[in-house]
Amino acid sequence: MSDTIVVLPDQATARLPKTNYLNKENGLLSWLLTGDHKRIAILYLISITFFFFIGGALASLIRLELLTPQSDLMATDTYNKVFSMHGIIMIFFFLVPSVPATIGNFFIPMMLGAKDLALPKINLLSWYLYMAAGTLAIYSMIVGGVDTGWTFTTPLSTHYVNTHVITTGLAVFIAGFSSIFTGLNFIVTIHKMRAPGMTWFRMPLFVWSHYAASILMVLGTPVLAIALVLIVLERTIGIGVFDPTKGGDPLLFQHLFWFYSHPAVYIMILPGMGVISEVISTFSRKRVFGYTAVAFSSVAIAVFGFFVWAHHMFIMGISNYAVLVFSLLTMLVAVPSAIKIFNWAFTLYKGSVTFETPMLYAFGFMGLFTIGGLTGVFLGTAGTDIHLTETYFIVAHFHFVMVGGMLMAFLSGIHFYWPKMTGRMYPEKISQLAAVVTFIGFNFTFFPQFILGTLGMPRRYASYPPEFQVLNVFSTAGASILGVGYLLPVLYLTWSLKYGAIAGNNPWQATGLEWQTQSPPLTENFTEIPIVDHEAYDYEWLERQKEKEVASA
Amino acid sequence: MPENTAIAGATEVEGHHEHPPYQRHHFETMGQQNDATNFAMWLFLLTEIMFFGGLFTAYLIYRNWYYPAFVQGSHQLSIFWGTLNTAVLITSSFTMAMGVWCAEMRKKSALVLCLVLTFVLGLVFLGIKSIEYHEKWEKHHVPGLRYNLDSFLNPASDHEVYQEYHDKPLPLDMARHTELYFFLYFAMTGMHALHMIIGIGILTFMIIQAQRGAYTTGHVTFVENFGLYWHFVDIIWIFLFPLLYLISRHAN
Numbered sequence: 001m002s003d004t005i006v007v008l009p010d011q012a013t014a015r016l017p018k019t020n021y022l023n024k025e026n027g028l029l030s031w032l033l034t035g036d037h038k039r040i041a042i043l044y045l046i047s048i049t050f051f052f053f054i055g056g057a058l059a060s061l062i063r064l065e066l067l068t069p070q071s072d073l074m075a076t077d078t079y080n081k082v083f084s085m086h087g088i089i090m091i092f093f094f095l096v097p098s099v100p101a102t103i104g105n106f107f108i109p110m111m112l113g114a115k116d117l118a119l120p121k122i123n124l125l126s127w128y129l130y131m132a133a134g135t136l137a138i139y140s141m142i143v144g145g146v147d148t149g150w151t152f153t154t155p156l157s158t159h160y161v162n163t164h165v166i167t168t169g170l171a172v173f174i175a176g177f178s179s180i181f182t183g184l185n186f187i188v189t190i191h192k193m194r195a196p197g198m199t200w201f202r203m204p205l206f207v208w209s210h211y212a213a214s215i216l217m218v219l220g221t222p223v224l225a226i227a228l229v230l231i232v233l234e235r236t237i238g239i240g241v242f243d244p245t246k247g248g249d250p251l252l253f254q255h256l257f258w259f260y261s262h263p264a265v266y267i268m269i270l271p272g273m274g275v276i277s278e279v280i281s282t283f284s285r286k287r288v289f290g291y292t293a294v295a296f297s298s299v300a301i302a303v304f305g306f307f308v309w310a311h312h313m314f315i316m317g318i319s320n321y322a323v324l325v326f327s328l329l330t331m332l333v334a335v336p337s338a339i340k341i342f343n344w345a346f347t348l349y350k351g352s353v354t355f356e357t358p359m360l361y362a363f364g365f366m367g368l369f370t371i372g373g374l375t376g377v378f379l380g381t382a383g384t385d386i387h388l389t390e391t392y393f394i395v396a397h398f399h400f401v402m403v404g405g406m407l408m409a410f411l412s413g414i415h416f417y418w419p420k421m422t423g424r425m426y427p428e429k430i431s432q433l434a435a436v437v438t439f440i441g442f443n444f445t446f447f448p449q450f451i452l453g454t455l456g457m458p459r460r461y462a463s464y465p466p467e468f469q470v471l472n473v474f475s476t477a478g479a480s481i482l483g484v485g486y487l488l489p490v491l492y493l494t495w496s497l498k499y500g501a502i503a504g505n506n507p508w509q510a511t512g513l514e515w516q517t518q519s520p521p522l523t524e525n526f527t528e529i530p531i532v533d534h535e536a537y538d539y540e541w542l543e544r545q546k547e548k549e550v551a552s553a
Numbered sequence: 554m555p556e557n558t559a560i561a562g563a564t565e566v567e568g569h570h571e572h573p574p575y576q577r578h579h580f581e582t583m584g585q586q587n588d589a590t591n592f593a594m595w596l597f598l599l600t601e602i603m604f605f606g607g608l609f610t611a612y613l614i615y616r617n618w619y620y621p622a623f624v625q626g627s628h629q630l631s632i633f634w635g636t637l638n639t640a641v642l643i644t645s646s647f648t649m650a651m652g653v654w655c656a657e658m659r660k661k662s663a664l665v666l667c668l669v670l671t672f673v674l675g676l677v678f679l680g681i682k683s684i685e686y687h688e689k690w691e692k693h694h695v696p697g698l699r700y701n702l703d704s705f706l707n708p709a710s711d712h713e714v715y716q717e718y719h720d721k722p723l724p725l726d727m728a729r730h731t732e733l734y735f736f737l738y739f740a741m742t743g744m745h746a747l748h749m750i751i752g753i754g755i756l757t758f759m760i761i762q763a764q765r766g767a768y769t770t771g772h773v774t775f776v777e778n779f780g781l782y783w784h785f786v787d788i789i790w791i792f793l794f795p796l797l798y799l800i801s802r803h804a805n
Contacts, residue, residue: 114579115578115579116578116579117579118579118589118590118593119589119590119593120577120579122593180600184593184596184597184600187592187596188589188592188593188596191589191592192585192588192589192592193579193585218596218599218600218603219599219603220603221600222600222601222603222604222606222607223603223604223606223607225604226604226605226606226607226608227607230607230611230740233740237696237697237698238697239696239697239736240696240697240732240733240736241611241615241733241736241737246729246730246732246733247615247618247619247729247730247732247733248615248733249614249615252610252611252614255610256607256610524578524579529581
């Protein structure tokens with residue numbers, strides 16, 4: 001790997017630019033009142049990292065408890081609270097905003113050749129809503145937590161538990177509006193802020209996947225909001241909408257909740273897929289194979305995503321015909337997902353593949369997401385679902401998609417864009433090590449859970465029969481490795497802020513407009529608005545640009 | 554579209570200072586800014602539709618299941634107040650639309666007048682709504698807080714309604730489901746009223762701004778977008794009124 005593209009002449013002479021978005025204004029207030037999408041992205045990055053580690057700490061408590069078959073570390077109802085808060089924090093406060101609010105916020109305007117998102121104040125408002133929601137969630141965790149699971153399932157959440165459902169519900173409600181505003185901002189920006197010549201089919205696939213995810217945020221999240229309002233009303237004044245004794249139907253809540261929460265899965269994964277498209281193309285030095293197919297597969301996932309929600313309810317008493325239809329529709333979602341995986345594989349084929357850290361994470365994503373996606377087909381099949389649902393199989397499935405998929409994509413994106421965001425390189429060797437450690441730790445943690453699930457170990461219990469212990473010990477050991485894998489990037493990325501090598505404008509020789517600016521960028525992104533005259537991922541265009549620069553110099 | 558922005562981009566390089574003061578720095582042209590904010594407003598209204606959509610779904614399902622309870626529940630609502638309120642709201646939409654036109658035509662005092670009229674009509678709507686809510690409170694038809702089934706178990710005890718509809722007594726099981734009807738009534742009209750209150754709050758701000766001449770300088774996006782919001786809230790009512798007050802009212 002001596003001739004990786006990391007060492008290019010451009011870097012040897014690179015200097016940090018004198019003015020950039022980081023030092024244009026100083027002081028805490030200039031950050032807290034900023035309208036700059038790049039600064040808001042950094043604010044988001046810091047806050048979601050904070051919530052990730054809270055969620056991670058809760059996850060370690062879960063794994064420690066499950067080290068032994070008895071419930072010995074904590075009382076069973078404490079365990080219920082721990083896994084509920086783990087789910088709520090990880091989903092609503094880490095996974096949903098992870099890539100869109102950080103990398104998306106930072107780079108969508110730059111990729112489109114715009115100076116900012118269309119609505120900078122709404123963007124800032126979205127961060128404040130997120131922080132308010134996060135504070136409320138942490139508050140409700142401290143005063144006693146909630147033990148309904150992240151799904152707030154009725155009638156458990158409305159009639160049978162007496163924990164802090166109302167405050168947590170309101171926290172998620174507010175976080176939902178933060179997500180709506182982010183999605184709305186992206187859609188408006190993508191429609192109205194493209195630079196001259198930036199047509200829809202010249203946009204990077206990262207933007208396409210964010211567009212699809214934004215549609216889901218804008219259309220799905222309000223339904224979750226109203227469902228949570230109804231839960232809060234049911235608890236406070238007993239309105240009976242979900243109460244069978246008053247004629248209400250608990251299943252209605254399931255429908256409303258999953259109408260958001262299934263698309264939410266795609267809100268979480270689609271932006272990650274966008275990152276992978278960028279990374280795979282850049283480190284294979286090839287245009288993404290089947291650009292149009294990949295772009296439309298994002299939209300197809302968003303559309304199909306709205307019509308599969310009832311596959312979460314196969315065992316909850318919906319009609320057999322509904323099961324049949326939703327099972328079939330669920331299978332359909334596998335098609336656009338597979339289109340993406342195949343097209344990335346074909347992009348690698350005959351490409352000049354190099355193995356920098358973002359690429360290692362991207363490979364991790366492809367493998368783990370494929371396993372996660374295929375086990376999703378098992379679960380979408382009504383017959384096997386009845387056997388596997390509510391077991392560790394389902395836990396392993398969604399962790400493969402969310403952690404193995406989305407978290408890998410997030411880390412891939414953070415490493416890939418770190419030079420542009422901070423102007424400095426991360427240390428390559430140790431980060432490659434971290435990527436490998438994460439991959440190994442992940443498989444150790446979650447693969448045993450597939451086996452546990454097929455053996456019939458139910459989820460959400462603090463104790464289990466002793467014969468399951470060996471695999472659980474494996475899983476807990478893997479979680480410790482995984483923990484190291486997640487701590488490492490925090491350490492060396494922080495280190496690199498001061499000591500990292502100067503990155504230069506385009507350390508990866510990538511083609512996107514965002515890479516043709518200085519690193520870190522100016523507050524207004526571009527000195528003049530670019531005029532786009534080439535397709536996305538056009539490496540020949542990049543070569544010609546460089547020749548021109550050499551000639552003019 | 555790209556050609557336009559390309560030309561605009563070129564002029565911008567020549568003279569940055571020539572922008573009108575209300576143009577945000579990150580937009581190339583006023584046209585782009587107006588397009589973007591209008592589009593954002595439409596998208597926001599789309600999320601609002603989805604938000605109300607959850608309640609409409611609940612209404613649809615329970616109406617199907619507990620049809621007799623929903624019919625008798627609707628007999629408790631006053632057609633007179635409902636129709637009057639609809640008229641008030643439609644008039645307020647008209648004054649709002651006139652307000653947008655006045656802003657476009659740069660007629661400052663007419664704009665202020667229109668906004669004040671919209672404001673007053675909004676308050677009238679809420680006033681009438683509160684008369685209706687008060688009636689429910691007195692008849693113990695507020696779900697969860699004071700709910701009484703007498704009007705449905707023994708319709709003759711409710712003279713006014715009985716004279717008009719001659720409802721037959723509902724069996725206890727069905728009568729209890731009228732509480733769901735009233736919950737949906739309060740949730741849907743309450744959510745609608747909440748939107749009205751937010752709208753009236755923004756109107757107050759706009760009236761002050763309009764008096765200072767903020768919207769009559771050619772920059773009308775804010776008025777326009779608020780108009781969209783106001784009409785949207787109006788349309789929600791246009792659906793609520795028949796669903797809650799009118800349909801199957803005489804189905805017995």
